[in-house]
Amino acid sequence: MSGFPIEVATRIKTLPPYLFAAIDTMKQAAIARGVDIINLGIGDPDLPTPTPIVESLGKAAKDPKHHQYPSYEGMLSFRKAVADWYKRRFNVTLDPANEVLTLIGSKEGIGHIPLAFVNPGDIVLVPSPGYPVYPVGTSFAGGVSHLMPLTKQNGFLPDLTAIPRDVAKKAKLMFLNSPNNPTSVIMSKDYFKRVVDFAQENQIIVCHDAAYSEIFYDGKPPASFMEIDGAKDVGIEFHSLSKTYNMTGWRIGFAVGHRQVLAGLGKVKSNLDSGCFQAIQEAGITALNLDDSVTDGLRKIYQERRDTLVPGLKQLGLEVDPPPAAFYIWVTVPKGYTSASFTAHLLEKTGIVTTPGNGFGAPGEGYIRMTVCTSKERLAEAVERIRKAGF
Ligand SMILES: *Cc1c(COP(=O)(O)O)cnc(C)c1O
Secondary structure, X not given: OOOOOOOOOHHHHOOOOOXXXXXXXXXXXXXXXXXXXXXXXXXXXXXXXXXXXXXXXXXXHOOHHHOOOOOOOOOHHHXXXXXXXXXXXXXXXXXXXXXXXXXXXXXXXXXXXXXXXXXXXXXXXXXXXXXXXXXXXXXXXXXXXEEEEOOOOOOOOOOHHHOOHHHHHHEEEEEEEOOOOOOOOOOXXXXXXXXXXXXXXXXXXXXEEOOOXXXXXXXXXXXOHHHOOOHHHHEEEEEEOOOOOOOOOOOOEEEEEOHHHHHHHHHXXXXXXXXXXXXXXXXXXXXXOOOHHHHHHHHHHHHHHHHHHHHHHHHOXXXXXXXXXXXXXXXXXXXXXXXXXXXXXXXXXXXXXXXXXXXXXXXXXXXEEXXXXXXXXXHHHHHHHHHHHOO
């Protein structure tokens, strides 16, 4: 591309530096040296999509009626399956006609929602550390992220009282994420209630990301934001089949809640994409109707992995709490290290890939993120390698 005279747009040029690039380089070098890498960096289920879902796609893909453009808002039968699932799982009633919107993965909806409501210069409240799509989607729409730091002191929950009044008054949207990536922390119904009050008082649209609501431990399912009285009047909830059913590659998710907010997002989508392949929506219906035993089985596997890795790390003297949900382990780096230097140390001395916490935002400095998307045997081996290498 040398000599190409046209520069990329400012919105691309001003993206925050890719903090994982250094790790990537080191990882490639280690692989080239023949190191047996244990990858605890990826947030992508290693287990296959359950067979009935795959079979459902196969069947639907053969039907020519699914070969044309789908509707941008999704098939009514899929949206009805979502509403039925919300009723069963959360006892929340949704109108499939206008309170459910099909997405091409929830990332698509999260990235697009600011385009529907944020004018240049408008403020969006964003948890940090957090999923990078919240601030990036905001900046693509010309908005300005006001970071809500997640720290040990505030229990890794955004401190609503710490948001300056003028910022709150000017904010248009607020992103929240429970169970959280990267900290795995869950928001209680009491917390959600305070969010509803805050949003009503300041006229803010709440966009709650519930991608991990079904990856929970110890038999304690997290709440949906939509369970709270008034939630549907202040916002929407993003959801995904990706993590629940090992379907990250399939690209299907949905948003539910406030009908005008969904209509705004739908308007953006109808101008940018042409909906989710209907055969995948058929497979999605199969997924949402699966017996709980399928997701129970997956949760059991993740829990065994968590219960291998976390006590192992603790025994080595690392500061870490067992997460109540999601597949992330948020580890405090030992004295004398930064997020970057501890990540580098683990990769160089043990061949273990982790993610530096500050890659999710500056307040994540002092932590690294590990995932349990690897077999428990490999996780046990990871602990053993760290024991041998020391830190
Ligand atoms: C993985 C993830 C998503 C969404 O994934 P999709 O595959 O796009 O549905 C959304 N939010 C968070 C925090 C995630 O980690």
